[in-house]
Amino acid sequence: MNSLQKQYDLDKHTWDECAETYERQIVGGHPDILAFENFEEDFLDRVLRHLSQVQNRPVKLMDIGCGSGRLHLRYGAKTQHITCLPESHPLYALKQNVPELAFDPLIAEKLREVWGIDFSANMIGLAKEKLETSGLNGNQTIALTFEQGSAFDLNEQSDKCMPLAISLVNSIGVMQGQAGAVELFKSMRRAVEAARGIAIISCYQQEYVQSYGLGQYESTLDVSGQPVWMIPDTYASSQYRQIPKSYKLAHSKDLTLVVDVFNSENQLVKKGHQLQREPGRTERVIRTGDIDTYSEYKSHWYSFRKIDDLINEYWGTENSFHFKTKYLDALRAEPAQLAILDYGQHLNQIFKSWKVL
Ligand SMILES: C[S@@+](CC[C@H](N)C(=O)[O-])C[C@H]1O[C@@H](n2cnc3c(N)ncnc32)[C@H](O)[C@@H]1O
Structure with a gap:
């Protein structure tokens, strides 16, 4: 194949x-x-x-x-x-x-x-x-x-x-x-x-990955999975759902994302869990336009x-x-x-x- x-x-x-x-x-x-x-x-x-x-x-x-x-x-x-x-x-x-x-x-x-x-x-x-x-x-x-x-x-x-x-x-x-x-x-x-x-x-x-892309994928991580440039990966597997507190809009300077974490039975596991951008991986996404998440979701700008x-x-x-x-x-x-x-x-x-x- x-x-x-x-x-x-x-x-x-x-x-x-x-x-x-x-x-x-x-x-x-x-x-x-x-x-x-x-x-x-x-x-x-x-x-x-x-x-x-x-x-x-x-x-x-x-x-x-x-x-x-x-x-x-x-x-x-x-x-x-x-x-x-x-x-x-x-x-x-x-x-x-x-x-x-x-x-x-x-x-x-x-x-x-x-x-x-x-x-x-x-x-x-x-x-x-x-x-x-x-x-x-x-x-x-x-x-x-x-x-x-x-x-x-x-x-x-x-x-x-x-x-x-x-x-x-x-x-x-x-x-x-x-x-x-x-x-x-x-x-x-x-x-x-x-x-x-x-x-x-x-x-x-690709020129807008930094100002639009990063925040979009971060704050929709319950759809396509935790972006690989966000750490830690404690709840990145399919056993958990991470629900963002708010959308990150274009040109946001916020390097973090706060989520509530639920398990597969929909029970709250952790409230206010904080994810943050890992600088090296973030720089790579901006440079290449390659978006990857822990759920095998792939996109390219x-x-x-x-x-x-x-x-x-x-x-x-x-x-x-x-x-x-x-x-x-x-x-x-x-x-x-x-x-x-x-x-x-x-x-x-x-x-x-x-x-x-
Ligand atoms: C970003 S979504 C856009 C959906 C829709 N056009 C909209 O505007 O709401 C991309 C769509 O492309 C489909 N897709 C991805 N690769 C495809 C392929 N090779 N052939 C057909 N559909 C594909 C996905 O299933 C998904 O529904």
Whole structure:
């Protein structure tokens, strides 16, 4: 078995294990991550609206590493008009409580399908559950579909639809290291090239590991495990759950983290246990962008330069764009970057108006 396949199998197990906590703590948790996800969603809304105006084909949105299906829920809801729903419908209440999920006529005009792929059966299970609870169980106006499988095996899409493939919130960083990143670039290109579609990779930058990354992983250690740069490792094993007292936000200077420790029977073992950064290991994470925890969780924050190299090598320069998201939104998207492959030059106009080119 080659090393990429071996890492794939290991990571698949890790993601199946952490699916539920990931959903609670990351998707609906850490404020900086939520802010960035909101930025990604607003960005995608704008792209979809623009595509509705500048091209004729229906759009197929492809969410690569779709996790618990936040795009399925968002666009399932945004393409459904509240007046078509009975008041007893779960989506009716959801739409009334969350203004962002209001009907968007421009998006609804062209978006025909949200398709997602993820290797974790548990993640896809959560996504389907979420759609079911929201009343998006087959009667909505667009198709909401999933496939359990590898992000590296995407099929070439037919040109009947315009494929818009997107990989969000640093999914590339958890896709089996640099060999996985290369496969993701190749696979997304294969999916959209013939149909003259768009591929977008949204990820963090290594340059922000110190100001954003360390604190994020530290204060979500109950999801992905105790970071290896935090000591002591007394409660780092899977026998214990360490629950942080608060989130560490961007630019925090705090080198410590206080947690309550619980055993597998959910009994409190130690209150106010203090972890602290080990300087040598912390320096290594900042220098390499390699995030490791005691639970075998691995992530990588790619430098701006490295993503540039991947774009040049696997997407070419003619149809691609690369920019720092802080130039679009310094408050919500300071630490990230967008890599974009746009075969039809569909997005030139908005990029020019945003002055990111
Ligand atoms: C950071 S999460 C993002 C989830 C979701 N896109 C979101 O924005 O909430 C990354 C997702 O990628 C999935 N994943 C990691 N490697 C994968 C691979 N090689 N193929 C398919 N899915 C993968 C994980 O199961 C996980 O759900």
